[in-house]
Amino acid sequence: MALTGMKNLILRGVLxxxxxxxxxxxxxxxxxxxxxxxxxxDMEDLSKPLTENDPRRYKKIMAxxxxxxxxxxxxPLVKYFTGVMxxxxxxxxxxxxxxxxFENIKRIQLEKYHKTEGAEKATIELNPRKIFYDAxxxxxxxxxxxQIVKGGVAYQVPVPCREKEQLLQSIKFIITSCKDRERNKIxxxxxxxxxxxxxxxxxxxxxxxxxxxxxxxxxxxxxxHYRW
Amino acid sequence: xxxxxxxLLAKNFFKKFTNYEPRKYFYKVMIPLEVxxxxxxxSEKVPADPCLDKMSLMLSCFKEHDFDESKCVKRVLEFQNxxxxxxxxAEALQKQLQSDFADNSDPTKKKRLPSRLVNKMLHRxxxxxxxxx
Numbered sequence: 001m002a003l004t005g006m007k008n009l010i011l012r013g014v015l016x017x018x019x020x021x022x023x024x025x026x027x028x029x030x031x032x033x034x035x036x037x038x039x040x041x042d043m044e045d046l047s048k049p050l051t052e053n054d055p056r057r058y059k060k061i062m063a064x065x066x067x068x069x070x071x072x073x074x075x076p077l078v079k080y081f082t083g084v085m086x087x088x089x090x091x092x093x094x095x096x097x098x099x100x101x102f103e104n105i106k107r108i109q110l111e112k113y114h115k116t117e118g119a120e121k122a123t124i125e126l127n128p129r130k131i132f133y134d135a136x137x138x139x140x141x142x143x144x145x146x147q148i149v150k151g152g153v154a155y156q157v158p159v160p161c162r163e164k165e166q167l168l169q170s171i172k173f174i175i176t177s178c179k180d181r182e183r184n185k186i187x188x189x190x191x192x193x194x195x196x197x198x199x200x201x202x203x204x205x206x207x208x209x210x211x212x213x214x215x216x217x218x219x220x221x222x223x224x225h226y227r228w
Numbered sequence: 229x230x231x232x233x234x235x236l237l238a239k240n241f242f243k244k245f246t247n248y249e250p251r252k253y254f255y256k257v258m259i260p261l262e263v264x265x266x267x268x269x270x271s272e273k274v275p276a277d278p279c280l281d282k283m284s285l286m287l288s289c290f291k292e293h294d295f296d297e298s299k300c301v302k303r304v305l306e307f308q309n310x311x312x313x314x315x316x317x318a319e320a321l322q323k324q325l326q327s328d329f330a331d332n333s334d335p336t337k338k339k340r341l342p343s344r345l346v347n348k349m350l351h352r353x354x355x356x357x358x359x360x361x
Contacts, residue, residue, distance in 0.1 A: 142286070142297075142304055158287075160279070160311045202298060211295040218287045224280055 032062050039064040041074065067091070075129065077136070084171045097189050102128040104193035125200075135199035139170035139206045143217040148226050157226050158217035170210070177205035265354045270343045279310040 037059050040046060050056060067079055078098060086094035105128040113124045125131055144161040147154050161169065178191040198204025286307045289300040297304065341349070 138297075142307065143283070158283070160283070160307070202296070211297075214287075214290055214295050214297075218291055221284060221287055224283060225278070227278070 036060045041068040100189035101192040131200045135196040140166040155223045173206040173209045282307040282310045
């Protein structure tokens with residue numbers, strides 16, 4: 001049972017606190033106070049000499065994340081993507097899927113590269129990370145639907161989407177379009193590779209999902225002024 | 229039939245004409261007649277710029293091109309810039325409202341003080357105690 005559900009039951013008097021203590025699931029949260037500053041993994045930033053007023057001179061520093069490396073291959077967006085994709089805390093598995101996805105993209109693009117001839121060769125993008133970035137950029141929705149209740153009726157109101165929401169929504173579009181029952185036996189890394197390649201060319205399910213959202217926003221255009 | 233004795237013995241002979249007399253006011257002091265040291269708090273919300281016209285233009289462009297976003301890059305950029313500008317404007321206004329009333333001292337800028345600042349002012353100059361006693 002989730003912690004919030006437990007709290008409600010306690011408030012209602014169904015359970016006493018002694019019962020709840022046995023069933024409470026630990027929730028992860030920030031354990032550091034504001035005295036701490038987060039650890040950096042940026043080599044450029046770290047190689048510079050400290051200035052006189054640098055907070056790193058007098059403030060405590062948090063422990064670094066396990067996935068924060070100083071490797072050349074480290075990418076914050078890829079890290080974020082794997083974090084959204086992972087289920088039940090299996091981060092190793094999600095990271096393996098991500099690596100295999102990039103490998104698959106590279107293989108597919110190289111195959112295409114060797115098959116084509118002439119001037120078309122230069123147009124094929126071989127960098128999988130660039131394809132990944134393009135795919136996420138192409139799936140970002142401009143608007144979102146917000147439920148607003150007026151006069152007892154709930155309206156779906158189109159409102160502008162913030163940048164962070166856009167990023168998360170585009171990643172969710174890509175991941176959910178890979179997770180379907182029809183293609184259950186195909187490994188995730190293959191599906192993700194095809195989805196990312198398609199989204200980079202404005203194709204595929206993820207892009208269509210974004211367009212559907214825009215279509216719904218267009219249909220509910222008349223309610224746009226209900227926001228205020 | 230009325231008797232003369234009844235009329236002569238009546239205490240208030242012209243009772244029904246009392247409304248011509250000067251009125252007497254009786255009142256009880258329930259609440260002290262003075263102004264409180266605070267006013268009702270009201271939320272200071274800055275109305276956001278809607279950008280509704282830009283949004284409708286963008287959506288109509290989407291509809292024209294069958295929701296292909298690459299053909300409406302200009303409209304999308306216009307809309308996003310509008311949203312960004314509106315947000316910055318709202319933030320600046322909010323900051324101005326939250327600043328101390330030394331900044332709002334110019335009467336031409338703002339005629340009506342927000343409730344928070346009025347409370348601050350009233351707290352600084354409260355009702356004199358003599359009036360209360």
